[in-house]
Amino acid sequence: CVTCFPVLYGYFRSSCSWRVRIAFALKGIEYEQKSVNLIKDGGQQLTDQFKAINPMQQVPAVTIDGITLSQSLAIIQYIEETRPEPRLLPADPKQRGQVRIICDIIASGIQPLQNLYVLQKIGADKVQWAQHFINRGFEALEPILKQTAGKYCIGDEISMADICLVPQVYNAERFKVDMSQFPTIRRLNQTLIEIDAFKATHPSCQPDTPDDLQA
Numbered sequence: 001c002v003t004c005f006p007v008l009y010g011y012f013r014s015s016c017s018w019r020v021r022i023a024f025a026l027k028g029i030e031y032e033q034k035s036v037n038l039i040k041d042g043g044q045q046l047t048d049q050f051k052a053i054n055p056m057q058q059v060p061a062v063t064i065d066g067i068t069l070s071q072s073l074a075i076i077q078y079i080e081e082t083r084p085e086p087r088l089l090p091a092d093p094k095q096r097g098q099v100r101i102i103c104d105i106i107a108s109g110i111q112p113l114q115n116l117y118v119l120q121k122i123g124a125d126k127v128q129w130a131q132h133f134i135n136r137g138f139e140a141l142e143p144i145l146k147q148t149a150g151k152y153c154i155g156d157e158i159s160m161a162d163i164c165l166v167p168q169v170y171n172a173e174r175f176k177v178d179m180s181q182f183p184t185i186r187r188l189n190q191t192l193i194e195i196d197a198f199k200a201t202h203p204s205c206q207p208d209t210p211d212d213l214q215a
């Protein structure tokens, strides 16, 4: 359907689903949410029905403009290219490069190593494992952000870097990472989390958030 609202297949505390919710919110795009419960029934993402939507059997996936997209950054880039206002990538190519460093460190270098699938596969202590990879990534992000940040990750304009950072800090807090080691990341997160598009899309207030985790 080309005329109806985009549909986001996601899960309240999937950090990658949250990235897409923030992007929709920042751009003021109305969308419908369909919950894919990653825990219930052994994981609804593993059903044949969902596999037809995303063969990687992960959230998020989005149907929009008559096509189905998966992979949060691909989704956000599509939204950016088709609904350019307000922009989520700076005009300056150097700053765009910096945005992409932050996004890639998080989306390739941290989150995939601490996601549910990996934690379920490894025999090791889940919390220690997750902490290790989040710490390793944040140790790289901290000095980079110290150089690039203004009010937000890259200067004073919200970008895809901020969209990736906040949900990753949420995961860090979930895994009890000591955030006092990362003052720049912590400061940016505190600023961003007060902005409507980040607040309204928080895992604690989604349609599929369980009652005991509701804010």
Ligand SMILES: O=C(O)/C=C\C(=O)CC(=O)CC(=O)O
Binding pocket: 013, 014, 015, 016, 038, 039, 111, 114, 115, 116, 117, 171
């Ligand atoms: O524990 C659960 O309830 C299930 C999964 C998640 O929240 C999401 C992840 O696996 C990690 C992530 O999104 O970064």
